[in-house]
Amino acid sequence: MTYVALDTRYSTMPYRRVGRSGLKLPAISLGLWHNFGDDKRFDEQRAILRRAFDLGVTHFDLANNYGPPDGSAETNFGRHLQDDFRPYRDELVISTKAGYHMWPGPYGEWGSRKYLISSLDQSLQRMGLDYVDIFYSHRPDPETPPEETMGALDYAVRSGKALYAGISSYTPEQTLEAARILKELGTPLLIHQPSYSMLNRWTEDGSPNLYEALDQVGAGCIAFSPLAQGMLTDRYLNGVPADSRAAKARFLSESALTEDKLGRVRGLNAIAAGRGQSLAQMAIAWILRDQPKGSPVTSALIGASSVRQLEDSLAAVDNLEFSAGELTAIDEFAVESDINLWAQRV
Numbered sequence: 001m002t003y004v005a006l007d008t009r010y011s012t013m014p015y016r017r018v019g020r021s022g023l024k025l026p027a028i029s030l031g032l033w034h035n036f037g038d039d040k041r042f043d044e045q046r047a048i049l050r051r052a053f054d055l056g057v058t059h060f061d062l063a064n065n066y067g068p069p070d071g072s073a074e075t076n077f078g079r080h081l082q083d084d085f086r087p088y089r090d091e092l093v094i095s096t097k098a099g100y101h102m103w104p105g106p107y108g109e110w111g112s113r114k115y116l117i118s119s120l121d122q123s124l125q126r127m128g129l130d131y132v133d134i135f136y137s138h139r140p141d142p143e144t145p146p147e148e149t150m151g152a153l154d155y156a157v158r159s160g161k162a163l164y165a166g167i168s169s170y171t172p173e174q175t176l177e178a179a180r181i182l183k184e185l186g187t188p189l190l191i192h193q194p195s196y197s198m199l200n201r202w203t204e205d206g207s208p209n210l211y212e213a214l215d216q217v218g219a220g221c222i223a224f225s226p227l228a229q230g231m232l233t234d235r236y237l238n239g240v241p242a243d244s245r246a247a248k249a250r251f252l253s254e255s256a257l258t259e260d261k262l263g264r265v266r267g268l269n270a271i272a273a274g275r276g277q278s279l280a281q282m283a284i285a286w287i288l289r290d291q292p293k294g295s296p297v298t299s300a301l302i303g304a305s306s307v308r309q310l311e312d313s314l315a316a317v318d319n320l321e322f323s324a325g326e327l328t329a330i331d332e333f334a335v336e337s338d339i340n341l342w343a344q345r346v
Contacts, residue, residue, distance in 0.1 A: 003084040006054040013056025014317055016298045018191055018220030023164065025093060025299040027288055027317050029059035031224060035305045036076050037067035044306070049080050051307045053088070055314050061193075061222075061301055062127075063097040063138055064119045070102055071126055078127035092133075096123045097168060097193075099138025111141030111149035120161055135162035136193060137178075139169050140344070146174070150181040157187045164190035168224075169342045172206050172213040179217035189219045191298070195342050196223035198232060198268060198283055198334035199261070202343065211296035220298040223287050227302070228339055231257070231265060232283040256339060267333040271326065277319060284316035286330065 015024040030052045036045050049060070066073035074096065085092060098119035101109040109115060120135055135156045137149050153165035165187050167178050179189040192214055196203050203210040203223075214221055227233055236257055265279070272282035287300045304310035322330075 003050055005050075005088060009054050009056050011056075012317065013314075014320075015058075016220075016295075018298050019214065020218035021164070021188070021190055021220065023093070023190065025059050025220070025222065026057050027299055027320075028057065028284065028314055029061055029093075029222060029299045029301045030057050030310075031061040031301045031303050032073045032077060033061075033063070033066050033224075034303050036073040037069065038072045038076070039068055040305075042076065042079075045076060046080055046084065047307050048304050048310055049077075050084060051310055052304070052314075053085070053092075055311070057314070058091055059093040059095070059299065061095045061224075062123075063100070063136075064102050064123050065100050071122070074123055074126040078129070082128055094127070094129065094132050095134035095136065095166070096120070096127075096132050097136035097138035097166075098123070099136075099141070099168070111137055111139075111144040111152075113148050113152040113155070116149065116152040117155065120156055124161060131160055132162050134164045134166045134190060136166040136168050137170075139342070140167075140171075140174050142344075146177055147181055150178055150185065154182060154185040154187040166191040166193060168193040169195070169344070171344065172208050172210045175210065175213045175219075176208075176217065179213075179219060183217075189217060191220045191222055193222050193224055193301070195225045195340055196287060196297070197226050197228040198286060198330070199228045199264070199337040200225070200340045201334070201336050202340055214296065215293070221296055222299045222301050223297050224301040226284050226287045226300045227280055228283075228337075229341075231261065231339070232268065233280045234269065234278065236262060237266060237269060261337055264333040264335065264337070268330065271329055271333075275319060275326065277316070278312055280313055281316040281319075284313060285320045286322070286334070288316075288320050289322050289327070290320075 014027040016027055017024050062074050098116050107114050141149060156162040157165055165182060175192055182189045194203050269279045272279045275282055284300045287297050288295055302313045
């Protein structure tokens, strides 16, 4: 059956300006890191994507190595785009990234111009696109000069293969340097994609911290893993289910679920219940919370394994307000828990 998007798709989702740019993103975006590779039924993927767009999610986030296998999420998304979303291309923000290992040999990962531009060309081919809206450096390269990596992003924009340039998992200092180089080249830094959650608060540390650095250069922020790889859900309140991500050791190990961490999760769950939200909804709303200068986060990037889970997460926008008392109570449990898998190790 031919897909026709709902006329009401823009009626409930808030949209936020990305830094000082002209682009707006939905408060909640959908990431295709999991559940869109060849291990997920195509019709289930289709149902999630259709429902997301019908509920106002206009931003779909990918990377070259999303799957499994690597590249399959982009290939599958390209099929969904052709089947369902081609008429709506100008209503969509589609992003992809390159930086992690993708193919053998010295040119298949990190931040060289050779790798980034080759990867972008492959991503466009897999998705059947002429351009992506945002192209990211997925992680900083300790060996490649930042001038080369940022030069590749600038080339991607100037060539028309991307509309905007972004970075992911860069420190505040690296972010300031990347933004300086891009500004000199004439392609402003649009956005940073860090991991951030109630249990992973590295972005708030330092002087300047990441949000202060982004405000200084006029860039936006989209936070990934706001549910701490699933810890900030009701999934683990009573142990580790056999079919869970932790049981399968997929980016969350059972050993990471210490009683101390689970105690914090249970404490946060009680606060969420008092707000009339699921823990996941509160965790996403907290990411988007207002602070003295407004929310430093433009969009929260979620995943979804089912339409039901998607709808539950998107309902977070129904209550984004926190009282001072709630924020104080949350801070008792929402402490750094050493779960940042993407931290730079030196």
